Amino acid sequence: MTESVHLIEALDARKERRSERRDFFKNALGAAAITAAGATALSFSSSAAAQTITDADVLNFALNLEYLEAQFYSYAAYGTGLDNSLLSGTGTQGAVRGGRQVTFTDPVVRQYAREIAQDEIAHVKFLRTALGSSAVAQPVIDVSVSATSAFSTAAQAAGLVPAGTAFDPYASDEAFLLGAFIFEDVGVTAYKGAAPLLTSKAYLEAAAGLLAVEAYHAAIVRTTLYGKGIATPSLRTSADAISRARDSLDGGGANTTIFGTNDLDQGISSYSATPINLASTQAAVTVSNIVPLDSNGVAYSRSASQVLNIVYLNSGAASAGGFFPSGMNGNIRTSTAAG
Template sequence: MTDSEHLIATMDNRVRRRDDRREFFKAAFGVGAFAVGGAAALSFSTKASAQAITDADILNFALNLEYLEAQFYAIAATGSYLSTTLTGGGNGTTAAGTVVGGRPVTFRDPVVAQYAREIAADEIAHVTFLRSAGALGTAAVAMPNIDIRGGAGGPFGAAAAAAGLSPSFDPYADDASFLLGAYIFEDVGVTAYKGASPLVQNRTFLQAAAGILAVEAYHAAIVRTTLYGLGVETPSLRSAADAISNARDSLDGPNDLDQGISPVTLSGALVSNIVPADPVSAIAFSRSPQQVLNIVYLNNAAATMGGFFPNGVNGNIRGGIASL
């Protein structure tokens, strides 16, 4: 058997193991365990269903995710939220939502602190760009209400509970916790841009989306690589990241897409899993807007709000749709 065949067989075995774990999560937490309640969680009504999806709709969908990432990284790395000049809709003509939770991380490792500050600056720049005249301009939606609380009762705790980890998980507690919190978001951002990019018609906007996708992929690689390295001495970090991966898979639908960071064995040697890509083509996978929302809403039903966005995202793509 060739090395490629060994790797494919190994990945096939991992897929089966992840399927088993995903079924466990579904049984343990139930379909719609994080549902916002009643018919609202099952509704397929959406503004997007009544009209054609435009490039502005897609960029605004991305902007909502950038608001979330920017607020998380900004408060964790710098101790400050986004400037209010970057949160109002229509260049400030529509009031922004509020942010609850978050605090500065007291980093022990200066390298992790530097990573955090760089990623925070990048995410703030993404928000600035998407709101600029060269992108959405006055069509930019306001920041929705965002919840980035750690601990029990907050979405990070709920995400951890979905992964079989402690519901008191706090991403602001220390370096490792911050990295696991970042890991919840980063792979989702990459797959979101990968899934949305083919829908963009304007070539200038498509080029911009591709550029942001590349930066998000760098961020994801930093987080995955750092967790992988720290996992040499602290294997629980790798297993925690794998559990988060399984939880994302339990939220975004029946297909096995996500990959953790634990290594596989190829021809008797360990091979890292820094890049979560197709094992044959090495192409990154995509998520539909609904799959992305399932994860950030912490709900495997067709919800329109919840989790990190307690009142949903702003714009025409809010949820309740299987695909665009």
């Protein structure tokens, strides 16, 4: 029995609702047996690296991001990280710093966390199987809680906590949602930005499927934060502040204009920095912005360099930092200064 069939069966066994994905995973993995040596080389036009890359390089870049998401959600939902069998590969394998289970009080948020965790673990397995021996190892990942941890640095930059203060994404349902929001949208824009770089139709189809799932995850987080933000406005304003902080890292502006040309990120409550309020019979309601898009109704993209600026928490040229203290593994690992 082939590795692809094993993977299909494992995915289908998790939940019956995933049975409709059978044909997609089967077809994608069948074509993914192409080795990295046989992958077509192309010019990497983004500012992340001045080199020729392969489709395998692009998928390994995605795998690094999936390691991060899978570890965070796995710890938050279950209190444990990925199995060691999913961590090896090319490059230097690193440990996970921090991570613990959230004591959820809202059963809906708890179920969302578990579902997303399972999806992200499946993504890691899928990409590792597709890449075979070319898959990169998990690098060092920081999902810890301290005044200088990645989550805290991001929260401080957004003004969620004072400088030198720790932000704990495992402290409550709401803190978990804000922690997830810090990088959840980034995965969506990363897959969309990477799509034009892929030359293999099978890889492109697989990336499209992964992007769709990440978009569902982002919508879950954005919708839940907005819903809870009606009763607790600080949740909404905190999410919007995180969005502005991401824009400051990737050079995408500060969410100050509606559909601005530099507005690469959007908060969850209206397109402008000053939320629009509509009078209701009970209270003023802030206009929602669950789906971040441009004037054509199209989701925006980030280059690999912009993604690295955010996960490294550094708007300058960098090859390590933030959620990846020792950098990513693979050929796409260095950013340039955000412009």
